[in-house]
Amino acid sequence: MTSPDDPAPAPQPDGEPDGEPDGGPDGGPTPYADRVYRSPGGIVGGVLLLGLGGWLGIDAILRGEGRTPWLALAGLLFAVPVVIAFTVRPAVYAGADRLLVRNPFRTITLPWASVDTLRASYTSEVLAGGATYQLWAVPVSLRQRKRAARQQNRAAASPTTLGRTPGPGATADRRAQADQTMDDLRELAESNAGRDGAQGEPEVRWAFEVIAPTLAGAVLLVIMLLI
Structure with missing residues (x-):
C-alpha cells in the first residue's frame, strides 16, 4: 500500500495550485x-528488520x-544498506516539472515531457525515453484490487436491490491504492508535459x-568466511 506524504493540490494547466492566483516573488508561477x-x-x-538485525548484531x-x-x-555492514535500499529508500517525488523515482540502487529523473505512459499491472512502471523503470515505492497489491472490486460490485448492486438512489458517499473512490496513485501521476504528466x-x-x-557499503560488507563477509 502506498500513501502520499503531504499531498499538494493538483496543479492547474498554467502550473499554479488552486487558491494561488498570484505569481511567486519573481513574477512566475507559484511553486508547490x-x-x-x-x-x-x-x-x-x-x-523492524533493522531493529532486529541491530540487536542481534550488536x-x-x-x-x-x-x-x-x-x-x-561484516554481516551488519552488508545487510543494513540492503534493507534500507529496499524498504526505506524507495520513494516517488512528483513535482511541477519532473517525476523523480528513487529506487533501491538508482535515482531516475524524468521530465514530464519525456514520460510516455505510466502503468500498473503486476508492478508499477513508467515508460520514458524508450526505457521502462519500475516504481518500487508504489507496490501493486492484487488482494487490495480484489477487495476494491468486491466493494465496487456491492456498491453497484445495492441501489438496485434496495430500490433507492445512491447517496453522496456511494460514489467514493474504491480503487486500489496503487491504481489511484498511477492515475494521479498520469494526470500530472498530461497537465504538466507542456x-x-x-x-x-x-x-x-x-x-x-x-x-x-553493500559491496564493502559483502567483500569483508566473504573474506571472514574464507579465513
Whole structure:
C-alpha cells in the first residue's frame, strides 16, 4: 500500500495550485511542494528488520568470541544498506516539472515531457525515453484490487436491490491504492508535459552511497568466511 506524504493540490494547466492566483516573488508561477509517494508497509517492515538485525548484531559483537564479532560486523555492514535500499529508500517525488523515482540502487529523473505512459499491472512502471523503470515505492497489491472490486460490485448492486438512489458517499473512490496513485501521476504528466521546465531527457544516477557499503560488507563477509 502506498500513501502520499503531504499531498499538494493538483496543479492547474498554467502550473499554479488552486487558491494561488498570484505569481511567486519573481513574477512566475507559484511553486508547490512535490507530492511524495512511499510504501508505509515497506518502511515499517524495514525499521523492524533493522531493529532486529541491530540487536542481534550488536549483541554478537559485544559478547561473541573468536571470529564471531568480525562476522557480525561484516554481516551488519552488508545487510543494513540492503534493507534500507529496499524498504526505506524507495520513494516517488512528483513535482511541477519532473517525476523523480528513487529506487533501491538508482535515482531516475524524468521530465514530464519525456514520460510516455505510466502503468500498473503486476508492478508499477513508467515508460520514458524508450526505457521502462519500475516504481518500487508504489507496490501493486492484487488482494487490495480484489477487495476494491468486491466493494465496487456491492456498491453497484445495492441501489438496485434496495430500490433507492445512491447517496453522496456511494460514489467514493474504491480503487486500489496503487491504481489511484498511477492515475494521479498520469494526470500530472498530461497537465504538466507542456511546461518549459518539463522538457528534457531522462537522467539516471546510481546510488553509490548504498552500493559502496553493500559491496564493502559483502567483500569483508566473504573474506571472514574464507579465513
